[in-house]
Amino acid sequence: MKKTMYEKIWDSHFVVEAAGQAPLLYVDRHLMHEVTSPQAFEGLRLSNRKVRNPHSILATMDHCVPTKNRDLPIADPIAKKQIETMAKNCQDNNLNLYDMKNPNNGVIHIVVPEHGFVHPGMVVVCGDSHTATHGAFGALAFGIGTSEVEHVMATQTLPQQKSKTMLIQIDGELSKYASAKDIALAITGKIGTAGGTGHVIEYAGSAITNLSMEGRMTLCNMAIEAGARAGLVAPDQKTFDYLKGREFAPSGDNWDKALAYWKSLPSDDGAKFDTIITLNAADIEPQVTWGTSPEQVTGITSIVPAPEDFDDEIKRQACSNALNYMGLTAHTKITDIPVDLIFIGSCTNGRIEDFRIAAEMTKGTKVADNVTAIAVPGSYHVKKQAEDEGLDKIFIDAGWEWREPGCSMCLAMNGDELTAGQRSASTSNRNFEGRQGKGGRTHLVSPAMAAAAASAGHFVDIRTL
Amino acid sequence: MEPYNKHESIAALMNRSNVDTDQIIPKQFLKKVERSGFGVHLFHDWRYNEDGSDNTEFELNKPAFKDAKILVVGDNFGCGSSREHAPWAIADYGFNTIISSSYADIFYNNCFKNSVLPIVVDKTTLATLMDEVSANEGVKFVVDLENQQVTTPAGNDFKFEVDHARKENLSKGLDDISLTLQQIDKIDQYEEKHKQSHPWLWV
Numbered sequence: 001m002k003k004t005m006y007e008k009i010w011d012s013h014f015v016v017e018a019a020g021q022a023p024l025l026y027v028d029r030h031l032m033h034e035v036t037s038p039q040a041f042e043g044l045r046l047s048n049r050k051v052r053n054p055h056s057i058l059a060t061m062d063h064c065v066p067t068k069n070r071d072l073p074i075a076d077p078i079a080k081k082q083i084e085t086m087a088k089n090c091q092d093n094n095l096n097l098y099d100m101k102n103p104n105n106g107v108i109h110i111v112v113p114e115h116g117f118v119h120p121g122m123v124v125v126c127g128d129s130h131t132a133t134h135g136a137f138g139a140l141a142f143g144i145g146t147s148e149v150e151h152v153m154a155t156q157t158l159p160q161q162k163s164k165t166m167l168i169q170i171d172g173e174l175s176k177y178a179s180a181k182d183i184a185l186a187i188t189g190k191i192g193t194a195g196g197t198g199h200v201i202e203y204a205g206s207a208i209t210n211l212s213m214e215g216r217m218t219l220c221n222m223a224i225e226a227g228a229r230a231g232l233v234a235p236d237q238k239t240f241d242y243l244k245g246r247e248f249a250p251s252g253d254n255w256d257k258a259l260a261y262w263k264s265l266p267s268d269d270g271a272k273f274d275t276i277i278t279l280n281a282a283d284i285e286p287q288v289t290w291g292t293s294p295e296q297v298t299g300i301t302s303i304v305p306a307p308e309d310f311d312d313e314i315k316r317q318a319c320s321n322a323l324n325y326m327g328l329t330a331h332t333k334i335t336d337i338p339v340d341l342i343f344i345g346s347c348t349n350g351r352i353e354d355f356r357i358a359a360e361m362t363k364g365t366k367v368a369d370n371v372t373a374i375a376v377p378g379s380y381h382v383k384k385q386a387e388d389e390g391l392d393k394i395f396i397d398a399g400w401e402w403r404e405p406g407c408s409m410c411l412a413m414n415g416d417e418l419t420a421g422q423r424s425a426s427t428s429n430r431n432f433e434g435r436q437g438k439g440g441r442t443h444l445v446s447p448a449m450a451a452a453a454a455s456a457g458h459f460v461d462i463r464t465l
Numbered sequence: 466m467e468p469y470n471k472h473e474s475i476a477a478l479m480n481r482s483n484v485d486t487d488q489i490i491p492k493q494f495l496k497k498v499e500r501s502g503f504g505v506h507l508f509h510d511w512r513y514n515e516d517g518s519d520n521t522e523f524e525l526n527k528p529a530f531k532d533a534k535i536l537v538v539g540d541n542f543g544c545g546s547s548r549e550h551a552p553w554a555i556a557d558y559g560f561n562t563i564i565s566s567s568y569a570d571i572f573y574n575n576c577f578k579n580s581v582l583p584i585v586v587d588k589t590t591l592a593t594l595m596d597e598v599s600a601n602e603g604v605k606f607v608v609d610l611e612n613q614q615v616t617t618p619a620g621n622d623f624k625f626e627v628d629h630a631r632k633e634n635l636s637k638g639l640d641d642i643s644l645t646l647q648q649i650d651k652i653d654q655y656e657e658k659h660k661q662s663h664p665w666l667w668v
């Protein structure tokens with residue numbers, strides 16, 4: 001039988017299906033951060049269970065960590081307790097933790113690939129929905145809840161129902177300055193935030209194979225915004241080159257064995273998918289969200305829609321609520337929307353390539369009056385690399401703040417946040433009400449678009465610069 | 466976990482779609498290291514005014530919905546993050562049943578781990594149920610997991626689907642980890658085989 005990549009990974013990780021119970025799937029890698037793990041450790045302790053495979057776990061601190069004045073004690077006592085609890089849990093269970101002071105520290109989904117901890121064909125979980133990021137390597141990577149975190153620690157398996165498969169085929173050339181982020185947003189715009197529910201997406205086509213590994217990570221990262229459980233890209237030479245030589249990548253004989261396995265993973269020609277979606281890369285403009293859901297998105301040359309523009313009653317209502325919350329008038333040109341704050345960072349767009357393109361846009365400009373612009377590298381390694389390339393100087397000279405790594409304004413748990421009514425151009429992944437601070441208004445964009453908005457003070461069509 | 470028994474309870478109505486986990490439990494409440502006590506923060510930003518008093522405009526603050534155990538809510542409920550704090554808050558508030566036309570995957574899974582039954586109905590049924598609740602606030606529905614059936618005073622009764630294993634575990638209050646550990650031999654065997662075929666994962 002011809003199999004999709006998802007089915008191959010599923011079959012090779014299937015452990016058992018006991019009568020009346022869901023199939024158990026084996027888990028190879030378990031990623032952790034401080035927010036969704038404490039109650040799982042507590043549960044383990046209360047039931048006198050142990051972590052089955054400590055070596056399968058890599059942990060970091062990212063959600064609550066400050067992005068400035070790291071040497072000072074954390075001001076928020078509850079965040080401080082969460083950080084301390086994480087350190088203690090990792091120490092008690094002998095887990096590899098990149099704590100706040102560790103030179104490997106950063107956002108979990110940035111740090112893990114940097115160290116080659118995830119390989120093609122693995123099953124990877126994390127108590128975090130953006131775990132889908134690691135599908136860029138052809139690994140089945142998905143977010144789980146805290147009870148499941150505890151379940152994986154205790155048993156190295158998860159009861160799972162098999163997902164449906166969706167193929168998103170994107171061929172053709174992206175226009176200049178359109179990026180993986182724009183593909184991800186355009187997909188969400190096309191299929192909606194529930195479009196992928198119950199599915200694992202495989203992204204394929206020349207526009208996908210042409211993406212760098214970092215671009216593929218950005219794309220898979222946002223599979224969850226399209227409602228999917230996970231996103232996958234078939235591993236190829238770029239994947240192998242990226243992994244080779246990294247700390248947790250196989251070496252010597254094992255490299256050859258692993259490589260042979262990795263090459264067997266891509267979907268067989270003619271394998272059947274439950275749903276197929278196609279997009280033409282050339283049609284994808286730089287995208288900007290105008291509402292409070294990632295599906296409320298449009299191209300830079302477009303206008304903010306009006307509720308009447310939608311046939312569906314629910315969408316009409318959602319549009320009207322969003323315009324109200326966002327303080328926008330229907331039919332405003334996207335390029336006429338002013339911004340107050342620029343955020344470049346997060347596990348979606350906090351990698352070196354993101355800062356390179358943003359720096360290219362920023363070079364020789366000044367942040368517009370009344371605009372605040374902050375650049376938050378995804379990890380200390382990204383930060384150092386950027387500094388070695390002199391990118392930090394470009395940002396600082398233009399009036400940006402250059403911060404320490406962390407999730408920061410992606411979810412505004414660490415004190416970096418919008419005030420009510422403030423409007424951001426943000427490279428993160430969610431524009432929900434209050435996500436970046438109560439009453440804050442978020443427009444999701446690519447790093448290049450965010451950087452260009454910083455100097456213009458409003459959105460601009462970067463293709464015309 | 467508590468076993469899920471047949472019950473007759475007030476159904477509260479929130480006629481909103483795409484309610485995301487950031488609304489169910491805003492992130493400022495995620496920093497706790499315990500599992501309990503999230504109920505008071507459920508729907509915080511909608512539920513309370515700036516000064517901390519109750520927002521009387523918010524649906525769940527209606528006196529008729531006090532003590533509701535069933536939440537009737539619009540499409541794609543629980544989208545967004547994987548935070549289990551969302552079902553913890555829902556359960557801690559007192560809900561044990563949700564009725565909607567669809568849920569985000571992770572949220573749906575998380576409900577079963579916390580003795581919350583997420584019932585899926587088609588959009589027409591949902592609209593009918595919403596009409597029934599808004600016409601008669603405080604109305605009680607009977608939820609019968611055993612027979613997979615909900616009955617309502619206006620006769621908008623319906624059957625619902627639920628995965629067999631999940632139904633068993635929910636109705637007996639069984640926790641997943643103990644069930645999985647009954648398969649420990651199979652896991653050990655699998656792991657041995659996996660070590661042989663994927664040796665690079667163990668170095």
Ligand code: SF4
Binds near residue numbers: 063
């Ligand atoms: S950067 Fe944002 S999306 Fe990514 S892990 Fe952190 S909070 Fe989650």
